[in-house]
Amino acid sequence: MKKLVALLFAAGFSMAASATPETFVMDGTHTFSRFEYSHFGYSTQASRFDSTTGKIVLDRAAKTGSVDVTIDAKSVNTGYPTFNGHLQGEDFLDTAKYPVITYKSTKFNFDGDKLASVDGNLTIKGVTKPVTLTVTSFMCMPHPMMKKEACGANAVAKIKRTEFNAGKYAPYVGDDVTLTFAVEAVKE
Template sequence: MKSFAFLTLMLAGVATAQAQTPPTRDPAQIPAGTYAVDPNHTQVGWRVSHMGFTNYAGGFSDVSGTLQLTPKDPAAAKLTIKIPVASVTTTSGKLTDELKGDQWLDGGKYPEMTFVSTKVAPAGKDHAKVTGDLTLHGVTKPVTLDVTLIGAGVNPLDKKMTVGFEATGVVRRSEFGVKTYLPLIGDDLHLTIAGAFEKQD
């Protein structure tokens, strides 16, 4: 009997979640304020040419950061992202360990990558080019990301106002002092960031 009652509650919860208003892609409907990265649902992916044979991919996790949103004035938005180098991962345990080492990202000396926006240029209703200072391997250089609004609304599970973006960009690792195996391993590091942000009370 208890199992049946539990199942009923679960189904009711699912039904309530399904009844929620779907996410919007209209920036005008997004509340202004401070949003924090949801680390459980934010991913940073990368890929690089492996000797011209494949585009090898990996990722980072445990991302943190904040987003100051002003939908009525998109250009005034501010973004800060922090990525721990130790979170790098690939499908090869050996390679993952190598990437953390001093020949590559040198996580012991430079434990964190950061991106701090300096300019937001709207490029349509749900697109923008976000330029900022990327610090990687102890070097800081400007990088521009193409950002797309994926959706915003109240998360039906935790009831928090959530906004999600996808950002893409290309970084030349040699410009940040990461030159191991060039040119066998490509210089262009293609980044894709699936970012989820929750509104802070």
């Protein structure tokens, strides 16, 4: 009987330990923030930020978590250096005054065991607005090369750039901007 009690106690302790939040650090070589907008209706232009850092805290058993992301606004990459400089100017990102863009979650939303969306606050040019990221894929598993637990996700959101004081040339250059995030993070 004592062995059974000890076994049940150990199993309960093991389950409680596995239900604790885990922290994952974003891998800068596999994490990118992208944005798309209509250019005079001719085409959809796609660009990205080359430097995105952050952490994810995940408690899978409790179905809770948080994400804290920092994007280096000066890392904007359109594929054309002159246009990068234009977007870094006062009319758009104003990176001299606002060098970073941040996203801080307020709630993780699950559909069963699947992470479905993340509510949070996006700050661009000192303006903070609530933004919900729709999670299109999310998976955690042992990383085959790093031999550590890792998580990956893709998420999307739509914003209006005029709401962040970055509305020069709107509506000709589209006010609606689609943000997409590709994230890979490794357990600390």
